[in-house]
Amino acid sequence: MDTHLYLSLVPEALIASMLDPEAFGTYYAVGTMKKAHGQAMFVEVDPAFRDPFFRIDDGMKRCVPHANGNPKRSVYISVYRVAEHVPVSALGSLYLVTHDGRVAELKKETPPVDHAAGLYLYQEICPVNPLVASTKNPIQFHRFMSEPSESVFALPALYFAELKLGGLAVDPERGDGGELPYGNLDHLRQCLVDIRTKQISTKMVDRNHPVAFPYRTVQTGFYFGHGQELAFYPMPAKDELLSRYYAWWRSAQM
Amino acid sequence: MSIDMWLFFAIGLGVVSLGFALYLYAWVNRQDAGGARGQQIAGYIQDGARAYLAKLYGTLAVLVVVLGVLIALIFSLDMLESVKAHQLVGCKKPLEGVWTALAFVAGSACSGLAGYLGMSIAVRANLRAAVAAKVGLNPAFKVAFYAGAVLGMAMVGTAVIGISVIYLFTRDPEIILGFSLGASAMALLAKAGGGIFTKTADIAADLVGKVEAGIPEDDPRNPAVIADNVGDNVGDVAGMGADIFDSYVASAVAAMILGVGVGRDTANPEFYVVFPLVLCAVGMLASFIGIQFVRVGKNGKPGAALNSGTVITCVIFGVLATLLVLAGGYNLGVLIATISGLVIAVLIGFCTDYFTNDERRPVQQVAAMSKSGSAITIITGLSYGLISVVPSMIGIVIATLVSYFSAEAFGISGIYGIGIAAVGMLSITSVIVSADAYGPIVDNAKGIAEMSNMGHEVVERCDTLDSAGNTAKAITKGFAISAAALTVLALFAAYGEVLQGLGLPLKMDLQSPLVLGGVLLGATCPPVFSALLMLAVTKNAFLMIEEIRAQFRAKPGILKGTEIPDYARCVSIASAGALSSLALPAVIAVIIPLAVGLLLGTDALGGFLGGSIFTGVIFAMFMSNAGGLWDNGKKFIEAGHHGGPGSDAHKAAVVGDTVGDPFKDTAGPSINTLITVMSLVSSLFAPVIAALSLANFIK
Numbered sequence: 001m002d003t004h005l006y007l008s009l010v011p012e013a014l015i016a017s018m019l020d021p022e023a024f025g026t027y028y029a030v031g032t033m034k035k036a037h038g039q040a041m042f043v044e045v046d047p048a049f050r051d052p053f054f055r056i057d058d059g060m061k062r063c064v065p066h067a068n069g070n071p072k073r074s075v076y077i078s079v080y081r082v083a084e085h086v087p088v089s090a091l092g093s094l095y096l097v098t099h100d101g102r103v104a105e106l107k108k109e110t111p112p113v114d115h116a117a118g119l120y121l122y123q124e125i126c127p128v129n130p131l132v133a134s135t136k137n138p139i140q141f142h143r144f145m146s147e148p149s150e151s152v153f154a155l156p157a158l159y160f161a162e163l164k165l166g167g168l169a170v171d172p173e174r175g176d177g178g179e180l181p182y183g184n185l186d187h188l189r190q191c192l193v194d195i196r197t198k199q200i201s202t203k204m205v206d207r208n209h210p211v212a213f214p215y216r217t218v219q220t221g222f223y224f225g226h227g228q229e230l231a232f233y234p235m236p237a238k239d240e241l242l243s244r245y246y247a248w249w250r251s252a253q254m
Numbered sequence: 255m256s257i258d259m260w261l262f263f264a265i266g267l268g269v270v271s272l273g274f275a276l277y278l279y280a281w282v283n284r285q286d287a288g289g290a291r292g293q294q295i296a297g298y299i300q301d302g303a304r305a306y307l308a309k310l311y312g313t314l315a316v317l318v319v320v321l322g323v324l325i326a327l328i329f330s331l332d333m334l335e336s337v338k339a340h341q342l343v344g345c346k347k348p349l350e351g352v353w354t355a356l357a358f359v360a361g362s363a364c365s366g367l368a369g370y371l372g373m374s375i376a377v378r379a380n381l382r383a384a385v386a387a388k389v390g391l392n393p394a395f396k397v398a399f400y401a402g403a404v405l406g407m408a409m410v411g412t413a414v415i416g417i418s419v420i421y422l423f424t425r426d427p428e429i430i431l432g433f434s435l436g437a438s439a440m441a442l443l444a445k446a447g448g449g450i451f452t453k454t455a456d457i458a459a460d461l462v463g464k465v466e467a468g469i470p471e472d473d474p475r476n477p478a479v480i481a482d483n484v485g486d487n488v489g490d491v492a493g494m495g496a497d498i499f500d501s502y503v504a505s506a507v508a509a510m511i512l513g514v515g516v517g518r519d520t521a522n523p524e525f526y527v528v529f530p531l532v533l534c535a536v537g538m539l540a541s542f543i544g545i546q547f548v549r550v551g552k553n554g555k556p557g558a559a560l561n562s563g564t565v566i567t568c569v570i571f572g573v574l575a576t577l578l579v580l581a582g583g584y585n586l587g588v589l590i591a592t593i594s595g596l597v598i599a600v601l602i603g604f605c606t607d608y609f610t611n612d613e614r615r616p617v618q619q620v621a622a623m624s625k626s627g628s629a630i631t632i633i634t635g636l637s638y639g640l641i642s643v644v645p646s647m648i649g650i651v652i653a654t655l656v657s658y659f660s661a662e663a664f665g666i667s668g669i670y671g672i673g674i675a676a677v678g679m680l681s682i683t684s685v686i687v688s689a690d691a692y693g694p695i696v697d698n699a700k701g702i703a704e705m706s707n708m709g710h711e712v713v714e715r716c717d718t719l720d721s722a723g724n725t726a727k728a729i730t731k732g733f734a735i736s737a738a739a740l741t742v743l744a745l746f747a748a749y750g751e752v753l754q755g756l757g758l759p760l761k762m763d764l765q766s767p768l769v770l771g772g773v774l775l776g777a778t779c780p781p782v783f784s785a786l787l788m789l790a791v792t793k794n795a796f797l798m799i800e801e802i803r804a805q806f807r808a809k810p811g812i813l814k815g816t817e818i819p820d821y822a823r824c825v826s827i828a829s830a831g832a833l834s835s836l837a838l839p840a841v842i843a844v845i846i847p848l849a850v851g852l853l854l855g856t857d858a859l860g861g862f863l864g865g866s867i868f869t870g871v872i873f874a875m876f877m878s879n880a881g882g883l884w885d886n887g888k889k890f891i892e893a894g895h896h897g898g899p900g901s902d903a904h905k906a907a908v909v910g911d912t913v914g915d916p917f918k919d920t921a922g923p924s925i926n927t928l929i930t931v932m933s934l935v936s937s938l939f940a941p942v943i944a945a946l947s948l949a950n951f952i953k
Contacts, residue, residue, distance in 0.1 A: 030467075030813040037467075099468025100475070101813055179898035183625070214900045242710045250470040250704075253892075253899045 001071050003063045005045040005056070007086055009159060010038075010211050012126050014045070014054055014078040014086070016063040018071030021095050025103035027073050039099050039212040041125070043224070044092035053085040054078050083126050084156035088229035094222055096215055098251035104215075104241070111139055111223065111232035118169035119192050121205070123181070123213055125159040125222075131182060131209035133191045134202040138162050138232075142225045144201070157226045162219045168192055181217035182206065215252045257524045264418045264528075264535040271411030271538045271684070275404045279375050282401045287378075288385035292706040295474070296381035299698065302484035302825035303377045307492065309829055310447055311366055314440060318362045321439070325432060326355035328942055354432035354938075357420050361436025364412040365499050369444060369492040372405025372691055376491045380483075380698030384708060387699065387715040392550045395559065395719055398699065402691035403545050405491060406684040409499045410541070413437070414534050417506055427510035427527060428752065431938045434500075434507040438931040441500035442843055443836055445927050446787055448493025449920030451832040452485030453791045455824065457915055458798035465908075467806065467813060472701035475812050477805045477819035478798060481828045483701050486694035489919055490727065494734070497927050498687055501738045502680045504930050506530045508744035509673030511751055511937075516670045525584070526670065530677045533592060536578060537681030540571035544685050557722035560689045564603075564729075567685040568596055575678075587664030591657035591671040595678030595740065598653040599733055602646045603686075606732025607725060609642035610882030612890040616642070620887035621907060625896055628909035635887070635910050639880025639917075646732060646875050650739050653679070669751075673744035679737045690730035693723030724886070731878045731923055738926035739871040745933035746863050752940040753856055760860045768949060772858035775850055776865025776932075779842055780873045783928050784921035786839050791916040794831030798824055839924075843931040848939060855949030859936055866929050874925035881918020884910035 001018045008015055008028070017024050021044055028040045050056055059077035066072065078085075094106040115137035122132045122141060134141055141160070148154040167175025172192030177185045182205060191203045221234040241249045255263070287293055330351030379401030387394035420430050459478035463469040469476050472483075509530035516526040544567025550559045572593055579589040609616050616638040623634040653675050661671025700716035702708075750760040763769055801823060811817030851859035888907035896903040936943070 026814050031810070100470075100473075177897075179894045179901075183897055183902040214898070216898070246710050250473075251468065254464060254468050254470055 001065060003047065003060055005047050005049065007043045007045050007082060007091070009041040009043070009083075009125050012080055012082045013076055014056075014082045016056075016059045016075040016077055017073055018063060018065065019073055021093070021105065022103045024073070025095050025097040026101035029097045029099065029101040037099065040097040041094065041211075042097070043094050045086060046090045046092065049086070049090040051085050081127065083159055083224075083226070086226065088224065088226045088231045091224060091231055094233040096248075098215075098248060099212075099254060100251050102245075102248040102251040104245040104248040106222065106233040106235070109232050109234055111230050112220070113139075115139070115220075116169070119165060119172060119196065120169070121163045121165045121181070123161045123163050123209060123211065125161060125211055127155070127157070129209060129211045130204050131206040132202055133188070133195055133205050135195050136201055138220065138223050139230070141202070142223060142230050146225055146227065159222070159224045161213075161222045163213065164217050164219045165192075172196060179217065181213045182209070257522070257528055258422070260525070260528050260532055261418045261422045264414050264531045265422075267535040267538050268411045268415035268418065271407045271542065272415070274542060275371065275408035275411060278400045278404045278407070279371065282375055282379050282382060282397055282404070285382040285397055286385050287381055289706070292381050292384060292702055292708070295702050295705045296377070298480045298821050299380065299483045299487070300377045302480055302822070303373055303487050305825060306451065306484065306488050306829045306832075307370065307373060309833055310444065311370075313833055314362065314366070314443060318359055318436065318439070322355040322359045325358050326351045329354045350426075350429065353420070353424050353426075353429045357429050357432035358436040360416050360420065361433035361438075361503065362440045363436075364416045365437040365440040365444075365496050368405065368409040368412050368499055369440075369496050371408045372495045373487050373492045375401045375404045376487050376691060376695050376698075379695050381702055383695055383699035383719070384703040384706075384712065384716060387703065387712045387719070388708065391554050391556070391715050391718060394696075394699065394715060395550045395556050398692045398695040398719060399548055399560075399688060401695050403684070403688040405495045405691045406541065406686070406688035407538075409495055409687055410502065410534065410538050410684045413499060413503050413506070414531060414538065417503065418531055421510070421528065421531070427507065427514060430507045430510060431934060434503045435931070435934045435938055437496075437503045438500045438927060438934050441496040442840060442924070442927045442931050444496035445493040446839055446920070446924040447832040447836050448485075448489035449916070449924055450787060450790045450794065450835055451828045452482075452489030453916045453920045454794040454798055454828045454831055455481035455485040457791065457795040457912060458802060458824070460912065461795070462799050462802040466803075469813075472704040474705045475815060475819065477802045477812070477821060478824045479701070479705070480821035481798070481824040483698050484825055485828065486697050490694040491691050494690055494730065494923065495687060497923060498680075498683055498734050498737070500927055500930055501734065501741050502534075502683050504745055504934060505673070505676035505680050505737065505741040506534055508741060508748040509670065509677050511748040512667065512670040512673040512744065514751075516666050526588075526666070529584070529588065530674065532578065533575065533674070533677050533681055536574045537571055538684060540567050540574055541682060541684030543567070543570050544682075545688060548685075554718075555722075556719050557725050560692070560722055560726050563685055564600065564682065564689065567682045568600055571681050572596060585664050585666050587661040587666050587671055588674050590660035591674040592678035592681070594653050594656040594660070595675030596681060598649045598675075599679040599682070599736060602649045602736040603729040603733045605645040605649070606642070606879060606882075607729050609638060609879045610728040610886055611725060612886040612893075617883055617886045617890055620883055620910065621890040621896055621903070624887065624891060624903040624906040624910065626906075627902075628906040631884070631887070631906045631910040632913060635880050635884045635914065638883050639876045642879035642883075643872050643875045646736055647871070650736060650871070653740060654743060669744075669747040672740070672747065676737065676740040676744045679740055686730055686733055689726040693720075693727040696720045696723045728882045731882070731918070732875070734923060735871065735874045735878060735926055738874070738930055739867070742867050742870075742929045742933045745930065745937060746860075746867060749860065749863060749933065749937045749940060752937050753944065756941055756944050758856055758944050761857050762860050762864065763857075766857065768854050768858040769861035772850055772854055772861030773865035775846075776862035776867075777869040779846060779866045779932070780870040780925050780928060783839055783842050784873060784877065784925065786842070787835070787921045787924055788916040790831065790835030791920055794828065794835065797831060798827050801827055839928075843928050844935055847932045847935050848943070851936065851939070851943035852946055853948050855947045856940065856944055858949065859943060863933055863936055866932055870925045870929040874922050877917040877922030877925075881914035881922060884914035885918065887911070
């Protein structure tokens with residue numbers, strides 16, 4: 001049995017496991033005796049990756065089958081401040097797990113250069129999880145948050161998702177809200193009007209927004225930045241999800 | 255034509271209708287049943303449905319035999335003479351008790367047979383419709399609708415044969431009251447039991463499966479999913495079928511009783527007694543032709559196909575009824591009454607659709623209000639539900655007035671006109687029931703397609719068919735309640751007619767404390783009956799929720815998809831819970847009217863019936879429509895409005911939908927049967943009540 005390394009995003013943790021990504025996702029979301037549950041996101045990390053911050057080899061040694069032959073499901077190698085110690089080059093596919101344990105794989109790609117004009121909404125996933133409105137596109141937002149020349153706080157790592165704004169992206173005052181990830185529409189409109197009319201480029205909409213947001217509200221995809229590096233995991237179109245991950249799509253609608 | 259010939263005409267068309275139902279049964283059964291996985295899932299549903307029906311019919315068989323013997327004994331005596339003579343005096347018609355008892359048993363058996371045929375094909379057609387959806391929308395629609403038509407055609411066929419044969423032998427419409435009471439007893443238990451079953455499973459499956467475990471609808475990992483699918487069949491196929499069968503028979507019987515004496519100045523006075531049966535036969539013929547026109551056209555809209563089938567059948571029936579009356583030189587008043595009932599039935603159906611359709615303002619308003627939380631959702635839904643009663647009530651009033659005064663204008667009894675309007679309303683029952691039974695079949699088909707991984711295209715086709723089924727279901731409920739309302743008005747008149755025959759004319763004076771007391775007691779029954787049914791749902795749902803949680807704890811592989819849940823256990827909980835909860839509601843339906851009559855007298859019982867009809871019709875419409883509103887409000891949000899699934903608005907809408915579930919599928923539609931049963935019990939036992947009433951003794 002192979003041993004895998006997974007970087008859990010909610011909560012931040014580095015985990016060794018003998019389960020393949022799909023089995024790990026199901027286990028991670030629903031547990032063994034229904035004692036643990038909840039939507040989850042994790043990235044597969046290159047098993048050859050090593051960093052002095054982590055005792056990966058110690059964890060790997062403990063990740064052995066149980067006496068009855070069952071695979072070891074999880075050995076926690078590190079918790080908190082994990083992402084800032086894992087370079088983008090070590091990241092593999094991203095796995096989105098639904099509340100009931102269905103798993104969809106998103107492949108890593110180079111971030112797109114072109115972005116639709118307008119306003120943006122970002123769900124920060126780690127290190128902390130505010131909901132942020134911005135005039136900056138994802139590349140600019142990552143640079144703004146991570147380059148010391150752009151801001152006084154330069155984060156070592158920032159994982160975030162671009163979420164849908166619907167008609168508010170171009171017309172925050174009158175645009176159609178439709179299916180948005182944030183319930184207080186009036187407040188969201190006000191935040192967007194503020195960043196469009198005042199001398200600010202980002203505004204916190206919700207300080208502690210749940211990272212268990214509905215996956216269908218993701219606009220372009222997930223952006224995982226480490227220093228100046230940025231990995232992009234595009235969210236597949238609905239048709240592709242329906243044909244490849246039908247069961248996952250249904251569960252993601254819940 | 256002689257009366258016998260008319261009766262043979264009705265029996266002949268009944269046999270054709272039943273034969274057509276059997277032909278469709280065989281046709282549906284011949285369709286492709288697909289692969290092993292689908293057959294396994296459908297097998298679970300079939301087994302669950304069979305187990306429930308076996309328990310229900312077993313319980314009913316005992317009840318029917320006991321009541322049949324009691325009826326035979328009671329109706330073998332002339333109660334009025336016995337009381338006067340202080341000794342038991344036999345009935346002038348020696349076999350009246352036996353005939354009434356046999357009619358009672360036959361009514362139950364016919365209702366049971368139609369329900370069995372309908373459900374037996376529904377649990378086969380669901381799989382075949384899903385498999386046919388692989389080919390396209392039209393083949394799947396055809397399988398589901400023809401399977402629904404099995405119930406529709408079998409129901410009217412058995413009803414018309416049953417009534418005609420009894421009348422052929424006895425020539426006494428009052429004996430047919432026994433047949434009607436048999437059908438109503440079956441309907442009361444089938445509808446209320448089916449309603450409790452289906453909502454127990456639905457609520458439990460949703461609360462634990464969806465809310466706690468995050469499992470989507472129709473997911474095989476949910477232990478209650480099969481019970482939920484079985485519930486669709488026992489509630490909406492067998493239950494709703496028995497309910498409409500009951501109204502269909504009751505309307506015909508009431509009009510037959512009111513028809514005695516109507517044509518006394520004509521060459522063929524008995525014709526107006528059998529005229530309701532002739533209308534039923536003509537309705538069967540119209541439905542037989544109309545069903546042939548129901549097909550999904552190039553536009554691929556199954557809802558339009560179902561509606562066009564109803565409209566075409568109405569037009570055919572209208573033309574045939576007009577030809578019948580004009581060619582036979584019969585009274586034009588009955589023709590106007592017939593057409594008024596028919597037109598109002600269709601209009602009420604579409605009014606109901608307005609209040610429950612997600613393309614209309616009420617549903618969209620409820621969905622929009624959900625953004626402010628569940629309290630506002632509930633208040634808005636309740637308000638629209640109450641308003642929704644108005645158009646239907648106006649429709650019933652118009653049908654009543656038009657039929658009454660048109661009959662009077664042409665020189666026959668206005669009350670007979672009301673009875674004929676009810677028959678006119680129910681004349682297109684076949685096609686209405688076909689469209690109604692289509693709903694749960696395609697709902698199940700969608701579930702089977704999901705559970706057996708037939709692919710999202712098949713599921714989407716089934717979903718399109720299912721949306722049309724939901725609309726058809728809403729229209730059917732409006733139709734069923736309105737028809738029951740007009741039927742009980744006719745039965746109420748029949749009660750007066752029976753008393754008149756006994757020399758005790760009904761005096762409905764609201765200044766009389768006995769009558770007023772009766773009205774108040776009667777008005778209390780439908781709300782209490784509704785409450786008992788809904789409490790049964792919550793009690794049983796609680797048990798099933800505990801069972802589902804226990805299964806998730808005991809079998810951790812269920813959620814991972816590596817272990818199969820114990821579906822049968824949930825079906826068993828729903829079955830046992832539904833049947834054990836029926837005793838008290840049944841007592842309300844049968845014992846309370848008898849008690850009121852025996853204690854307070856025949857006039858008070860008249861007031862009791864009036865009170866129960868008024869609140870019963872309002873409660874039935876309000877609960878059915880409010881439930882439909884909340885349900886479709888939730889679906890509207892799930893379609894991507896106001897934040898979509900998982901949003902705060904959705905959570906509020908789910909609360910509304912859960913509250914509305916027992917409203918629309920358990921209590922609301924069951925009230926129809928309650929007021930019909932109470933009216934029939936009163937009419938049938940009127941001689942006994944008149945003889946033994948304490949109030950009459952005191953007078």
